[in-house]
Amino acid sequence: MVEFVKDGATGMEKVLLREPGGAMAQIHLYGGHVTSWKNEKGNELIFLSSKAIFKPPKAIRGGIPVCFPQFGGFGALEQHGFARNRMWSVDTNPPAPPSSAGTGPNKPYIDLVLKPAEEELKIWPHNFELYQRIMLGFSGELSSIIRVRNVDTKPFTFTFALHTYLSVSDISEVRIEGLETLDYLDNLQDRERFTEQGDAITFDSEVDRIYLGTPAKIAIIDHEKKRTFVLKKEGLPDAVVWNPWEKKAKVMVDFGDDEYKHMLCVEAAAVEKAITLKPGEEWKARQEISAVPSSYFSGQLDPCKVLNG
Numbered sequence: 001m002v003e004f005v006k007d008g009a010t011g012m013e014k015v016l017l018r019e020p021g022g023a024m025a026q027i028h029l030y031g032g033h034v035t036s037w038k039n040e041k042g043n044e045l046i047f048l049s050s051k052a053i054f055k056p057p058k059a060i061r062g063g064i065p066v067c068f069p070q071f072g073g074f075g076a077l078e079q080h081g082f083a084r085n086r087m088w089s090v091d092t093n094p095p096a097p098p099s100s101a102g103t104g105p106n107k108p109y110i111d112l113v114l115k116p117a118e119e120e121l122k123i124w125p126h127n128f129e130l131y132q133r134i135m136l137g138f139s140g141e142l143s144s145i146i147r148v149r150n151v152d153t154k155p156f157t158f159t160f161a162l163h164t165y166l167s168v169s170d171i172s173e174v175r176i177e178g179l180e181t182l183d184y185l186d187n188l189q190d191r192e193r194f195t196e197q198g199d200a201i202t203f204d205s206e207v208d209r210i211y212l213g214t215p216a217k218i219a220i221i222d223h224e225k226k227r228t229f230v231l232k233k234e235g236l237p238d239a240v241v242w243n244p245w246e247k248k249a250k251v252m253v254d255f256g257d258d259e260y261k262h263m264l265c266v267e268a269a270a271v272e273k274a275i276t277l278k279p280g281e282e283w284k285a286r287q288e289i290s291a292v293p294s295s296y297f298s299g300q301l302d303p304c305k306v307l308n309g
């Protein structure tokens with residue numbers, strides 16, 4: 001159910017979680033990074049670029065990178081912080097999971113941890129502990145439970161995101177429900193603030209937005225695949241939506257020219273209001289993604305049912 005393997009091609013260490021119903025997830029210790037998530041039929045649900053580079057300092061392109069202690073390029077650190085390009089450890093003695101963690105005998109999970117070494121303390125001089133429990137549920141849903149602890153003598157402040165790359169059939173057939181009428185910061189316009197006007201979000205060009213104060217549930221509907229991803233989150237008020245589109249795809253060395261058609265990033269995040277932890281304090285967050293047939297909702301795409309059901 002939980003297997004430790006070495007990747008033949010890259011030599012990197014991975015953890016495989018297998019749920020009795022057939023769902024599986026693959027996690028690289030490099031980045032504490034989910035790199036595959038399959039449903040019980042063996043269909044891949046997560047996008048991973050065919051050009052992903054599995055070599056530090058590059059973060060793996062695709063999957064679920066962890067952005068910590070900084071989201072984006074706004075701050076003193078490298079883009080998206082350093083957690084995504086550091087080697088995490090398997091945590092054999094994790095802090096007791098939050099009661100909502102919902103572990104059970106048939107729910108495979110792995111506990112990972114990242115603590116700073118000298119190299120990290122040089123660039124971000126704060127003693128932290130970053131824990132991640134990655135778990136598969138009975139219906140194949142994928143959860144990440146995050147904890148950050150301040151084990152320093154001074155407060156520190158950070159931003160955070162789970163940078164999930166969803167696999168979609170064709171980006172122009174996808175829409176997001178749950179972000180209508182919300183305010184967002186547009187990364188393509190110096191983070192200027194706008195209000196979403198449309199009924200639902202659809203895609204026909206590059207998008208890079210930070211939606212603010214988003215609901216606990218967001219639905220990503222893939223019409224062609226007749227599949228809906230339901231992303232549930234706690235402690236992560238913002239949602240970043242990103243697709244690089246054609247032009248940017250061509251300049252990314254670790255991304256195929258046409259791959260933008262088959263991915264969409266919807267990133268549960270805490271960006272607008274940075275989180276400050278005093279010594280001894282802990283911050284918790286959680287994301288759960290499930291993939292359900294769109295027809296599951298009484299044969300129609302009923303966003304109310306997706307969002308409120």
Ligand SMILES: O=P(O)(O)OC[C@H]1O[C@H](O)[C@H](O)[C@@H](O)[C@@H]1O
Nearest residue numbers: 072079080187208240241242265
């Ligand atoms: O290329 P990366 O550093 O992995 O970043 C990929 C993307 O991540 C987020 O979605 C940001 O909002 C984008 O501005 C950025 O381009």
